[in-house]
Amino acid sequence: MAHQLAIGSRRGLRPALPLLLPAYLWLTVAIFLPLSAMAFFSFMTDLPLAGKEWSFTLGNYAAFFSQSVYSTLLIASLRLGLEVTLWCVVIGYPAAYVLAKVLKGRSREAIFLLVILPFWSNGLVRIFSWAMVLREGGILDTALNAVLPFKINIDLMYSYPAVIIGLVHSYVPYMVLTCYLTLQAIDDSLIEAGRSLGASRRQVLWRVIIPLSMPGLIAGAALIFVPVVGSFMEPRILGGRTGTFYGTVIEDQFVAVFNWPLGAALSFILLAVVLIILALAAPVLRRAA
């Protein structure tokens, strides 16, 4: 009896610790300590490794504010994130709805799998496979010219739309997944109740279905917006010379220029901006949920 009582008592941190500790220790070593190290590092003049001389400085942050190229690129990256997220909502939400509410049984399972499967393929190759579709003389160009009576040149490769298309293709399954999970949890009888009480389809959609699936939309949007703002590989491959974004500049500091302190400072500015945006969105989302 005493044993059972002890198990039944679920107050305090102590009984939860054995289950919690492994996961949180791992996160500390691999996420939180590195981020702290990076913060420290962004105030240094040079690597404190291999006996190099270093001192504290604000110069890395001053570089961001004194050279407009960095803020211009940051705004371009934020815009890219917003556009890709919107396209993912527009494309992914209806698909999630059809999956959750129209398709039934085996066909639903099969199509859900098909939507999720591209996750398992390599993101890079998916991005590059668009090069074959988009380039001049590529599949899109050839196919359209075979159908259309007049000659057009489709050369989207190395352009802003190419970067958008590639990123939407990469991230839309996230939106379908998160929206599907919340949509299929909505009881059909709620929808029927709304309809039988005289609400139109549109009213049911805007007053019942969308508010109830808001957590899924928000989760999907966050899962997409954040990596897109920090993306550098997709713009590099599909954007070519037009594909210089904030992320590609940070990458350069670490793999090409080897100015790690400046890279750390630029990363931290990006982090601050992302956190501010998420914090601004959070109350709106909580009310919506």
Place this chain on the structure above:
Amino acid sequence: MATTRILEGLGRFYIVLLLAFLYLPIILMAAMSFNASPFYQLPFEWTTDWYASLWQNDQLIAATWNSIEIAIITTLISTVLGSMASLALYRHEFRGKKFLQALLFPPIAIPWLITGTAMLIFFFGVGIGRGLIAILLGHVALALPYVIVVVSARLQTFAPELEEAARSLGANQWQVTMRVTLPWIMPGVIAGGLFAFAVSFDQFVVSYFLSTPGQTTLPVEIYAAIRKGFTPEINAVSTIIIVVSMALMLLTARFFKFGGEK
């Protein structure tokens, strides 16, 4: 009724369009791995040369194995640790719980570019350096929050009375967990595991900053190859990976219903 049917028909058609959008480039990539022209030129001429030359490319094969091993280990570790943490957060009330839940947010919310470069600096500083161990450390940390979020979402649908009932019928904590709670949240655990595998296997950014020559994963190797010029060999290895992972996924689907089916 007729309107409903038309709308449903449109919905189905829309799904077909979405699938076309998702699969067109992938199918194209697979097709090009069987095309003789090294510059992806048409007309199509059948060949399996690219697959043959793949087996000569030791670097690519080594990187592929690294990717698979790291993804599997990441899935195992993060699914177990993540499910444990979800259970603790679900069952127990304690001060600082909100804070611990908020701590899951940074790994998801912070762009991989930032996390990756921070890991590079830290691992370099403490002497772990770059390489497969560093990549594994990073992948598990990235996958953990996804597992916890997905499993916790599933736990929200769990009725705590079921645990109470089992306990009052004499089951101990272990039995309650294994025979009542775990079977219920299994779809969430599986979904979380699949997420973890995908996060690791598809992960390029963090691996890119943490890899060294010889200790890389497939995406990093492919990125290097793309910069040198894309070859049908890459199409070939990608096609193999896609076919294998699809088979794995379909197998999983045969045994478990996932996706939150009740």
